[in-house]
Amino acid sequence: MERIGEYKVLVAHGAGAGSSYVLALLRAAQLTLAGRAPRTFQLRVATLRHAGMSQNALDTLHRGYSALFMHDDARVELLMVENQEVLPFNHLRPASSAARDTSRRNMLMVGHLTSGDLRQTLCNDAYLALGDFYQRVTTCNGGVHALVSGDSARKQREYLAWLKKAALASGAEIPPRQPQVLSGLFARMDEWSNAYYCDLYGERYAVADKSDTDNHRHLAYIGAADLKDAAEYSSGPLLRQFMGYEPDEFGFHFSHASYANPLLMAHLRGLQAECLRELDYEEGAQGFMQQAALFMRRKQIPEHLIAQAATQDGRALAADYAQALFRLDESQLNCLMFSPFIRHGERLESFLRQCHPGMLVALPELHKALQGKPVAEMLVQWAIDTSGLPIDLLQHLYRKRPATGVPGMAETPQQGAPALAAYQLAGR
Structure with a gap:
């Protein structure tokens, strides 16, 4: 106790209600200890x-x-990691243009493939940024001694x-033995992420330097899932009110993929119905809303937004959000849904016929452009503007034949989880 x-204890805060509960409990413990002893732990x-x-x-975080x-x-140390850089938390800091561009490009490449x-x-x-994130926040500024998480083991x-x-x-190699410490697990998570992006981009992907994230300290793990659940059951509304928590209608819920x-x-899904299935956007x-409505009510998304999601007003609202945060317009999202460039452009003619019939006459020239042959600059620029991706x-994508798809995270426990599953991670 004298030391x-x-x-120093780390908690990852994702702006959700669950991580807010964990943070409130940790802060209460820190201040309670400070009132009973000369010193307390750092957070x-x-x-x-x-x-x-x-x-x-x-x-909401602020x-x-x-x-x-x-x-x-x-x-207390409040940090934010953006574009693989650890920064002091500032809720008014504008988003990094480089980070936005990288995420937008990743989203488009994954979507097409x-x-x-x-x-x-x-x-x-x-998901793929978590290994890098934990490596950086556990090692910067002298590192931490323990990790607290409200995530369930499942x-x-x-x-x-x-x-x-x-x-x-x-195509990454999976070592037969599991890491013996959490820092080793985070390093392996980051290696697997790099393998994914190397496969996605090929020689265009450069692995970031991680020489400043070496950590030989043993990190303790403190699970708080049971405390979080108890707090939500008994004091959830009171805690949310106290912390000024407001559900974000367009917030991400990464633990429910x-x-x-x-x-x-x-x-x-509405765009997909329009451009791929020749149905109405509303249909x-x-x-999708019929499947998601119960989840959205649990997350306290306002009823009027749920009701208008499949209307033209809801379409305009979602389109504005996609443009503001991802810089993607409906034409580029339609292109992503159709994925016309993969497998040597096997869906390119269908895409043009359905979404850009005026460009059908240029189909042979577009194939030439995607093969790297010289064509009119106007055609190259059309492909760039329509997809949101540079021509290279x-x-x-045109040359790449996608491997077997990797499904999103499951909503139910998986059978036969690997040995690494025994390790515990801090809250996402």
């Missing part, structure tokens, strides 16, 4: 800022920190099983 003032709170994190989510009097407490699989398109970029097993499957699909962002997913969006990546 507890040197002990590091870290957030992974992904491209889909809205200003509403950042404001209100929670303010309610817990964390901003001016020297015993999975033929518009919604879970992989929207979730993979954030969710952690599902994530690790998914990541292993993604690595296997990319099938409904990771239900309003945006409904929009994409496609409504079909379109040519890469």
Whole structure:
């Protein structure tokens, strides 16, 4: 106890209600100990800022920190990781243009190579960033001694099983022995992520330097899933009110991949119905909303947004969100859903016939452009504008034959989880 003032505990905060409960419990423990002893433990709170994190989510984080009097407490360190850089938390900091561009490109590449699989398109970029995120936030500024998580063991097993499957699909070697420490697990997660992106981009992908994330300290793990569940059951509404928590209608729920962002997913299903199935937008969006409505009510998404999701007003709202955070317009999202460039452009004619009939006459020239042959600059620019990707990546997609798809994270426990599943991760 005499050295507890040197002990630093990390909690990852994703702006959701669950991680808010865990943070409130940790802060209560820290302040209770401070009232009974000369010193108390230090607290590091870290957030992974992904491209889909809205200003509403950042404001929710800020209100929670303010309610817990964390901003001016020297015993508390508030961090944010964006574009593989650890930064002091600032809810007013504009999003990094480089980070937005990288996430947008990743989203488009994954979307095209999975033929518009919604879970992989929207979730993979954030899932694959976790290894790098944990390496950085556990080692920067002297590192931490313990990791606290409110995630259930089931969710952690599902994530690790998914990541292993993604690595296997990319051709990565899976070592027979599991890491013996958490820092080793985070390094392996990052290796598997790099293997995935190397397979996705080929020689165009450069692995980031990680020489500053070496960590030989043993990290303790503190599971708080049971405490989080108890707090939600007994004091959830009171805690949410105290911390100024407001549900973000376009917030991401990465631990529920099938409904990771239900309003945006409904929009994409509507576009998919229009451009691929020759149905009405409303029919496609409504079909998804019928599946997601119960989940959305559990997440306290306002009823009027649920009701209007399959209408033209809901379409406009979702389109504005996609443009603001991902810089993608409906034409580019339609192109992603159709995925016309893969397998030597086998769907290119169908895509033009359905979505751009005026370009059918240029089909042979578009094939030449995708093969790297000289064509009119106007055609190259049309392909870039329509897809949102540079011509060299379109040519890469044209040559690439996608491997067996990697499904999004399951919603139910998986059978035969790998040995790595025994390890526990901090909250996502």
